[in-house]
Amino acid sequence: MSDRNRYSRKAxxxxxxxxxxxxxxxxxxxxxxxxxxxxxxxRRMAEALSPEQFSLIKxxxxxxxxxLMRNSLMQMLDKDVLMNIILEEAQNMISDSMVLxxxxxxxxxxxxxxDLP
Amino acid sequence: MKISxxxxxxxxxxxxxxxxxxxxxQMNERKIGxxxxxxxxxxxxxxxxRDVRSAHPNRIVADAMTPSLIxxxxxxxxxxxxxxxxxxQIERILVMEDSQMKGLVTREEIMRKLSESLDAxxxxxxxxxxxxxxxxxxxxxxxxxxxxxxxxxFGRINKEHGHxxxxxxxxxxxxxxxxxxxxxxxxxxxxxxxEFVIISLADEERIDEYLKQITKPMVLDDVPISxxxxxxxxxxxxxxxxxxxxxxxxKVSLMSSLNKQYKKERSWGDLYDLRRQxxxxxxxxxxxxxxxxxxxxxxxxxxxx
Numbered sequence: 001m002s003d004r005n006r007y008s009r010k011a012x013x014x015x016x017x018x019x020x021x022x023x024x025x026x027x028x029x030x031x032x033x034x035x036x037x038x039x040x041x042x043r044r045m046a047e048a049l050s051p052e053q054f055s056l057i058k059x060x061x062x063x064x065x066x067x068l069m070r071n072s073l074m075q076m077l078d079k080d081v082l083m084n085i086i087l088e089e090a091q092n093m094i095s096d097s098m099v100l101x102x103x104x105x106x107x108x109x110x111x112x113x114x115d116l117p
Numbered sequence: 118m119k120i121s122x123x124x125x126x127x128x129x130x131x132x133x134x135x136x137x138x139x140x141x142x143q144m145n146e147r148k149i150g151x152x153x154x155x156x157x158x159x160x161x162x163x164x165x166x167r168d169v170r171s172a173h174p175n176r177i178v179a180d181a182m183t184p185s186l187i188x189x190x191x192x193x194x195x196x197x198x199x200x201x202x203x204x205x206q207i208e209r210i211l212v213m214e215d216s217q218m219k220g221l222v223t224r225e226e227i228m229r230k231l232s233e234s235l236d237a238x239x240x241x242x243x244x245x246x247x248x249x250x251x252x253x254x255x256x257x258x259x260x261x262x263x264x265x266x267x268x269x270x271f272g273r274i275n276k277e278h279g280h281x282x283x284x285x286x287x288x289x290x291x292x293x294x295x296x297x298x299x300x301x302x303x304x305x306x307x308x309x310x311x312e313f314v315i316i317s318l319a320d321e322e323r324i325d326e327y328l329k330q331i332t333k334p335m336v337l338d339d340v341p342i343s344x345x346x347x348x349x350x351x352x353x354x355x356x357x358x359x360x361x362x363x364x365x366x367x368k369v370s371l372m373s374s375l376n377k378q379y380k381k382e383r384s385w386g387d388l389y390d391l392r393r394q395x396x397x398x399x400x401x402x403x404x405x406x407x408x409x410x411x412x413x414x415x416x417x418x419x420x421x422x
Contacts, residue, residue: 036173038180
């Protein structure tokens with residue numbers, strides 16, 4: 001009884017609000033072979049929330065099962081070039097049970113020379 | 118034997134949206150090893166206990182199932198299902214007809230049925246096996262070697278030394294043949310009584326070795342045992358694919374019978390040389406009697422060991 005009088009229990013709340021992204025991902029999802037969310041589930045999620053904006057690319061890799069990629073990226077650069085870069089970077093940090101989310105921005109820089117009149 | 122004789126028609130299904138853990142629960146409750154994945158009446162794949170074991174339980178069934186289905190039709194032969202099981206290393210095959218699911222056939226059931234085709238005495242498959250293999254290869258237009266092995270004077274051996282000894286002879290020859298053939302591209306059966314048939318896809322060099330080994334001298338309890346061999350090379354036989362397997366077996370067994378008739382102690386090499394010279398015209402359309410007479414006249418030797 002004396003303990004109850006001496007101590008009280010309090011809770012501190014912290015609320016952070018931000019905009020929900022649709023779909024809840026950016027440009028890429030890299031799916032591990034034993035990840036709790038498999039490639040087909042990821043594909044269906046993307047298709048349900050952003051129809052025809054993402055493509056699933058299944059790959060033959062010991063830890064990575066598939067990559068879900070925004071279609072617009074593949075319109076700007078060759079798919080194989082993109083995949084090689086993604087795999088090269090991702091395979092150093094991914095385990096087979098992980099799903100990695102990634103942002104991939106392509107900035108094109110062009111310089112041209114033109115003849116002056 | 119048709120697939121329809123052994124297939125089960127009560128197949129449990131699951132939607133591809135369900136979780137692997139709920140599929141595992143369903144399989145445990147029903148004490149079954151697989152679920153057919155069906156979405157909107159369309160078969161998407163099969164989820165087996167092996168798939169469940171190797172997938173994260175949170176995954177949806179679509180991410181754990183085996184999508185590429187191996188199917189058979191109810192009227193196909195059980196041997197066909199057996200070879201699909203072996204080739205794809207699977208446990209179950211879906212039975213489909215006109216894009217409609219008819220049932221499922223399991224390895225256990227196939228093996229149980231095929232064990233009825235096993236010859237209890239030698240452990241080899243019986244004639245229906247070789248008939249299926251031969252007919253399939255002919256259908257696929259794959260040339261093969263056909264070897265017919267027949268024990269010489271088997272009736273006399275039984276009469277003089279007793280049937281138990283005759284049984285030992287059969288077993289000894291069967292062991293020799295089993296040790297000779299390769300599982301990958303040879304098919305062996307006890308065709309009937311003292312007759313064995315080998316269908317082989319091996320190269321000619323290996324077949325030469327087979328023929329030499331099969332006809333090697335054998336003595337069992339001081340009793341010399343000899344065999345007569347008929348051999349047909351599908352790559353050299355004219356119009357090989359225009360023959361039915363029944364005709365090919367008749368021809369090759371006739372060759373071994375001719376060898377039996379010509380009982381001179383000559384080596385396999387003699388017959389082999391003759392065969393190379395194409396003196397044995399097995400594609401001849403003559404009657405069996407004429408063929409026999411011709412065969413003897415040409416001096417086809419017995420394989421006598």
